[in-house]
Amino acid sequence: MHSLVAYIKEIRLKQVSREIASLGLIYTLLISLVLFFIIKAIAVSLSTLNAQLIFCLIWSAFLPTIHFSRNDVRFLQITKGKAFVYLLTDYFLLSIIPIGILIYCKGLLAALLLLLVVIIVALIPFKKRVAKQGLSELKIIPSYLIEWKSGIRKNNKFFLFGLYTVGIFASYFPFFSLFICWLVTGIICGFYQSFEPRNQLRFHHQNPVSYLKFKLSNAVINYFKIVLPILLIYSLFHPEQWIIIISALFLFICILVFTIIAKYAYYTPGETSGPHQVYFAIGLLSLFIPFMVPIPIVLTFTHYRKAIKRLAPYFYGSN
């Protein structure tokens, strides 16, 4: 059992070091600095028990999403009795920083609760997702938004619909709908975390600029269609917050655009993850830390050229 824990630790450390290596020294330093400030900002905000419990709740909601979207189920089935130890080590390693922050902030109760959640999540039975005959076609989503179809399936459409409904019906409460919009933004950005096959790039496009413009414009237009109703209803109840609503919408769109551009700046066909996921996290968290707000906007401009350059070889024949 001890060797399995050591083995998992070693694998995860190797994965992290590989991701760091692929980022390069400058970006690693930049991201480390940003992460340091994020942790610092979170630690400052966790002075009350309520804040510590909310933090614990957010992390507790994050762990099951990882658990139910694991793609190493077949491996776990082979490990049989050791699957629990494997999952426990995995989720403990993943939660070690939040637990550390809570202990640092003297939030022992929340830290213990989080530990309990780690154990409970590791105990939840897992099984390989098998598609049922007659799987819902999601016809409401246009055929060109393939990432959205894939993402909605991954996230469970009933959960998304529930979240959306809560966002609309809770418009009366200040800031609640904005928080839901932030969550929806995060989920939609999450749709752009997998890389498409290289063939797919050229199905309807002749060059990287046209491809990227198509992706961005359609993502933004459809994002508007989703988020605008919530914000409009929210603005009816809180007209005095119009500047906050417009600013939030602007920032949400910036984060979405930044996520898509970061994805293509690190495009590697056939891979499921890459350094762009770190940028995705930074973009999403930046809304809560005022000094970080300009970062996604600045990075969008710097990464746009990088994305075009990265995609160019896959359109080489168009030259």
Next chain:
Amino acid sequence: MVQIENLEFAYNKIPVIKNLSLNINKGIVLGLAGLNGAGKTTLLEIIAGYLKPSSGNIVTQAMNCAYLETQPFFYSNITGNEYLTFIIGEKQSFNIQKWNDIFHLPLNELIENYSSGMKKKLAIMGIMALDRDLILLDEPFNALDLESVEVVKLLLPNLKKQGKTIIITSHILSTLTDTCDSICYLENGNIKGNYSKQQFPGLTEELLSDTSNRFQTKIDDAFNDN
């Protein structure tokens, strides 16, 4: 359709294609044969415009080509039907149902639950839906069941009738002699021989005549060591 002159290509300074010249006329089915590592896939990727040659000239219609990869890769969490609808886009001339009557795929299921043969069939349907003038098929018969192999063999003459140019790679010579107008045999990144339909009978024996002689002694040695 495709003109290649003195083409060179290297992966990490290791030459894979060496001074290769080839003309492929419109409306023919050309087979690329050769041992593993002979450069067949690399040549297809250059024609498809995915790889930039180190030197030489190539005139191709890369952006008007459909490329079937050896192991097709699909976006996760989408159904076969969604994949095909995505390819078709605005174009309504492709009838998914009629084509699926040929391939019998569970189009409403997630692609990740397909077997490798089913994935290949879906990719072939995708190639049909794309309706491009230049079709590059890298090992199209791999993983297919007997019936589907025959279906693909029947598709090729129809595509040819439509004026499409098709290039197929395979290391199984018989599949090429059954379907192609001519065959190029690649060896160490260059064309060792160019064979027309009249030369197909006896081609396997000609190309592989010394194989059993060369390997029999080595196989005997290996078994003796065991």
